[in-house]
Amino acid sequence: MKPDAKLKTAMDETRLLILGAQILMGFQLNGMFQDGFDTLPRVSRNLDVAAFGLITLAVALLITPSLHHRIVERGEVAPEIHRVASACAGLALLPLAATLGLDILIVLDRHYGLAAAAIVGLSFFSGAMLLWFVFPVIRRRPDVKETPMQKQNETPLHAKVEQMLTEARVMIPGAQALLGFQMAVMLTSGFDKLPSSSKLLHTAALCCMGLAIILLIAPAAIHRLSFLGEDSEEFHDLGSRLIVLAAAPLAGGIALDLYVAATKATESSSIGTTIAVLAAVVMIGLWLAYPTARRMNSEAAP
Structure with a gap:
């Protein structure tokens, strides 16, 4: 399999995850504001906070390869990004499975x-x-060997654009799920009972998520309206910057709502x-700080 096709497959699998x-992330937020949540035993409410934290970790891991590819590799296909995608997907499965069990x-x-709920x-x-x-x-076949992935001297422009748009599609589901539930939460009686500070922080989280979605949708709109669907280095660079910019409000929105939900539950x-911190x-750290440090080190290396 060609390196660019192999990487796209990895990103498509990340989209499924x-x-x-x-x-599950949408349920964590919405569930905490339902009338029945306050009647739950304290242990279940605390477990719900733990599940929110775990699903946040899973989402953080699943988004990491996209930003690593944008910041460190600048959209070029390299063996390291494929390893990062595989490692993050594997690690994300554990908190994802734990969240599923806890939510049930x-x-x-x-x-x-x-007792019965714990068994199920x-x-x-x-x-x-x-x-x-x-x-x-168990099903791993000993005769099937992974083909070493070689770094392409120059990734085709169409492949770079396609991967960039795929990575935007990887990031946007978490934002769109939270935004919808953030709006719904504001119409519940549970939200009315929150202190004013929590209401303001939730509103700030909603605005952060709205901004993230605007930034993540922008590459597709620009590609279609400004570039008429044609590929260009200018569009690839612009789209990459917009995706990286979206990471900050996305992280801010999730963290702020984690604070609101965890404070309410506990x-x-x-x-x-x-x-939240x-x-x-x-x-x-995963989305911006570490990839930026890696890029700076690679640029400083002789």
């Missing part, structure tokens, strides 16, 4: 009790782990602040 993650436990706890939730977590990790290892602003550090 993040489409599943976006549903939380919604069943209210109707069937913690653990069963789903175990099933996911078996099918996503154990089964692939009734502790210090816990909410700790979780930790999430922001992880996202900014």
Whole structure:
């Protein structure tokens, strides 16, 4: 398989994973503002906060390869970006499976009790782990070897543009899922009971997510309206910058709503602040700080 096609396949697989993650992330936020959430036992509410943190980690890992490719490799196909995509996808499966199990436990706890809910939730977590990790290892064929991926001297422009648009599609599901639920949350009675500070932070999170979506949709609009669908280096560079810019408000919106949700669930602003800051550090570190440092080091190397 050609290197550019191999990388596109990896990004397409990441899109499949993040489409599943976006549903769980949307539920984490929306569920905490439903009337039934306040009737849950404290242990279930705390587990819901943990699930929100875990799904945020999964989304952070799944978006990392796109920004690494934009910032470090500047859209060029290289062996390292394929390794980063494979590693991040593999790591993201664990928090994704854990979130699925925890969410099922939380919604069943209210109707069937913690013990029964824990059994069902653990069963789903175990099933996911078996099918996503154990089964692939068992089915691995010893006669199938991975073809070493060589760095292309010059990635075709069409491939670079296609990959850039694919990476925008990788990032946008998390933003669109949260934005929709952010709007819905503001119409619930649970939101009306929040302190004014949390309401303002949620509004700021909504604005951050709206900005991220505007930036992520912009490359497709510019490609179609300004460049009439034709590929060019100018469009590739502009689209790449817009995608990188979208990472900051995306991280900000997720972190702010993590604070609001965690503070509401735990009734502790210090816990909410700790979780939100930790999430922001992880996202900014994976998406912007580390790739920028790598790029600076590569540029400084002789």
